[in-house]
Amino acid sequence: MTQQPKLVRGLGLMGASSVVIGTTIGSGVFLVSAEMTRGMGTPAGVFFVWIFAGALSLAGALTYAELASALPEAGGEYNYLRAGYGPLWAFLYGWMQMLIGKPGSLATLGAGFARYCSFFFPTVPQKAVSFATIVLLGVVNYFGVKTSGFVQTLLTFLKIALILGLVAGALLTGKGSWSNFSTSIPVGGAFAGFIAALVAALWAYDGWNNVAMVAGEVEKPERNLPLALIAGTAAVGALYILANVAYFYVLPAAKVASAERVAADVARVFMGDRGGAFVAIAAMVSIFAAINGSILSGSRVPFAMAADGRFFRAIAVVHPRFHAPSNSVIFLCAIGALMSLTGTYEQLFNYVIFGSWIFYGAATAAVIALRIKRPDLPRPYRTWGYPVLPAIFVTVAAALAVSILWEHPARAGIGLLIIAAGVPAFYYWEGKRA
Numbered sequence: 001m002t003q004q005p006k007l008v009r010g011l012g013l014m015g016a017s018s019v020v021i022g023t024t025i026g027s028g029v030f031l032v033s034a035e036m037t038r039g040m041g042t043p044a045g046v047f048f049v050w051i052f053a054g055a056l057s058l059a060g061a062l063t064y065a066e067l068a069s070a071l072p073e074a075g076g077e078y079n080y081l082r083a084g085y086g087p088l089w090a091f092l093y094g095w096m097q098m099l100i101g102k103p104g105s106l107a108t109l110g111a112g113f114a115r116y117c118s119f120f121f122p123t124v125p126q127k128a129v130s131f132a133t134i135v136l137l138g139v140v141n142y143f144g145v146k147t148s149g150f151v152q153t154l155l156t157f158l159k160i161a162l163i164l165g166l167v168a169g170a171l172l173t174g175k176g177s178w179s180n181f182s183t184s185i186p187v188g189g190a191f192a193g194f195i196a197a198l199v200a201a202l203w204a205y206d207g208w209n210n211v212a213m214v215a216g217e218v219e220k221p222e223r224n225l226p227l228a229l230i231a232g233t234a235a236v237g238a239l240y241i242l243a244n245v246a247y248f249y250v251l252p253a254a255k256v257a258s259a260e261r262v263a264a265d266v267a268r269v270f271m272g273d274r275g276g277a278f279v280a281i282a283a284m285v286s287i288f289a290a291i292n293g294s295i296l297s298g299s300r301v302p303f304a305m306a307a308d309g310r311f312f313r314a315i316a317v318v319h320p321r322f323h324a325p326s327n328s329v330i331f332l333c334a335i336g337a338l339m340s341l342t343g344t345y346e347q348l349f350n351y352v353i354f355g356s357w358i359f360y361g362a363a364t365a366a367v368i369a370l371r372i373k374r375p376d377l378p379r380p381y382r383t384w385g386y387p388v389l390p391a392i393f394v395t396v397a398a399a400l401a402v403s404i405l406w407e408h409p410a411r412a413g414i415g416l417l418i419i420a421a422g423v424p425a426f427y428y429w430e431g432k433r434a
Contacts, residue, residue, distance in 0.1 A: 005318040007074060007216050007325070008145065013224045015149040019211040019293050020232025022156035026290030027112025028204025029163070029243050030263040030283040037257040039197035041187035043180070043248040046197065050244060053201035054237035057208045059393040061233040062384050063364045065226035068212045069380040070370070072221030074325075075304025076212035076297070077363040083374070084366030087310065088426055093359045094305040095422030098332065100355040100415060102298030105206065106291060106336030110134050113287040116261070119280035130340040133291060138333030141295045144322035145217045148296045155289035162282035163239055166267060170246035175270040183252040195403045199353050202400070204240065206356065207290065208233040210297035217300075222380035295333060303328040310429040354404045355415045361397030364390050 011019070036046045067080045075094075082090035110130030117129050141148045170176060187193045211218070211228050218224050243263070247256055250266045259265045263283065267275030303325035306316035319326040367383055367390050383390060405412040 005320045005323055007318060008323045009217055009219045009221075010144070010146040010323075011149050011214060011218045011224075013219075013227060015153055016211050016214075016218050016224050016228035017232045018149070018153040018156040019214060019297060020208055020228050021235055022152050022159065022289040023210045023293030023297060024205060024207035024232070024236045024290070025156075025159060025163070025239065025286055026109050026204075026207070027115075027283065027287045028200070028206075029240055030116070030261065030279065030286070031112060032200035032204050033244055033247055034257055034259045034262045035200045036197040037185065037253055039187065039193035039195075039200070041193070041253070042184040043182075043244075043253055043256075046244060046248075047241070049194070049197045049201050050237075050240055053198060053205050054233075054240065056393060056396055057202075057205040058230070058233050058237065059385075059389050060360060060364055061208050061229040063367050063386075063390045063393060064209055064212055065229045065381050066367055066379055066383040066386075067363070067370075068215050068225040068229065069222045070377050072215040072218065072225060073304070074214065074216035074300040074307075076209065076215065076301065077359055078301055078304045078308075080363045080366045080370075081359070082308075084369040085362070087308075087430075088423075089362065090308075091305065091310055091426040091429070092419055092422045093363070094301050094311070095425060096355045096359060096415075096419050097298065097301045098305075098335070099418055102294060102301065102332055103336040103339045104355075105294050105298070106134050106333070107339040107342075108203070109287050109291045109294065110336070110340040113284055113291065116264075116280045116283040116287070119261075119264070119276060127341050131337045133288070134295075134333055134337040134340060137288070137292045137295055138329055138337075140292060141299065141329045141333075142319075142322070142324065142326045144319070144324040145214065145296065147322075148292060148324075152289060152293050152296065155285060155292065159282065159286040159289055160239065162278075162285060163243060166263065166279065166282060167242045167246045169270055170250050170266055173270040176249035176251075178249065180248050180250070180252045183254065185253050185257050191403075192407055195400075195407050198400065199404065202353050202357070205233075205236065206353065207293065208236065209360065210293060213297040213300045226381040295329060295336075299325055299328040299332045302331055309433040310426070354401060354408075354412045355419065357397050358401050358419070361394045361401070364397070365394045 040046050071079045073079050078090050078094050081093050110133050113133050114126035114129035215221055247262055247266050250269045256262055264276045264279040267279045302315050305311040315328045317327050368387055
């Protein structure tokens with residue numbers, strides 16, 4: 001009998017960390033500070049939200065580190081939810097991810113990439129640029145984890161250097177003023193503004209969990225997964241804070257709030273017209289890496305579902321030469337590219353955050369369920385602060401989901417309907433497995 005090709009463990013610690021950092025830092029750090037300022041009104045308020053969202057993401061990463069090291073398989077949360085609560089919850093997560101979460105993330109990142117690309121090519125339709133970018137990186141990921149992992153590592157190092165260059169230029173050229181940190185703008189409702197700012201910040205942090213989805217392709221997962229999750233998420237938070245220090249040092253709150261491309265506006269102050277070009281290039285590199293990482297990680301979820309017998313078997317096929325879930329890559333990129341032709345940047349990330357955080361909370365709670373159900377499960381890493389830290393994360397995730405539902409009932413309602421549609425789909429696939 002011919003042995004079926006399998007995924008290979010081709011990501012070392014550097015590659016795994018690059019998935020965390022490179023996938024998380026995308027378009028958000030260059031764009032969302034404006035929306036956050038409109039919501040909070042002051043630089044201090046914006047920094048509070050950045051720190052709050054970063055601490056929340058780090059709490060999730062600390063918890064996921066235990067789950068990922070104990071269950072180092074392709075699919076990430078799909079495996080944690082299946083082990084913790086059974087196949088229905090795992091299927092609903094996978095259903096949400098492949099119809100809303102990952103395609104929506106790709107489309108949002110594509111929209112951000114196209115927005116900065118328009119700096120150089122203003123007459124090219126932005127939706128066409130977004131579509132083509134997703135397709136191009138789908139081709140890269142078709143050739144396997146070693147190829148896409150190398151691209152991810154290279155782009156991640158380049159984006160970190162570019163962001164640090166922007167921060168250094170803003171702070172060392174003397175073109176700003178620390179008095180800008182005392183400026184403010186009027187805002188509407190405090191609660192609505194906080195939720196809007198938090199959703200924007202969490203979109204910028206979204207991606208810290210992605211390395212768990214490629215756990216089946218990480219070398220020495222019991223060591224490298226916890227290190228990549230925790231160190232990568234902390235590094236992202238530090239870079240975000242530094243970037244926003246630079247923004248508010250150069251621009252007062254009113255100008256940050258009104259900026260369409262806040263990082264570019266900052267760079268123009270100390271670099272002139274070249275500043276806009278510099279930031280556009282930095283943002284495009286950053287977003288390009290984030291799209292690559294999202295395809296690399298996100299394609300493993302439909303793959304895990306199909307390998308489990310709960311989706312089309314063809315999606316579980318591993319390419320005999322490249323050892324990649326190539327059909328799953330094609331499937332995910334097709335949905336993401338089509339979704340990129342609809343919606344705006346801000347509309348898209350609201351869809352993604354609502355659906356994703358429902359299951360982030362459920363997956364984090366699975367660490368508690370598994371401690372009870374499977375106390376003998378080998379756990380190379382055990383969550384620091386257990387059970388308090390996971391409980392805080394779950395509580396905030398639930399409150400966030402309810403708040404988004406309250407503030408954006410139409411958008412959240414569509415997300416809930418799509419998730420609910422996964423229930424009959426689950427029983428259809430269960431019937432196929434019987």
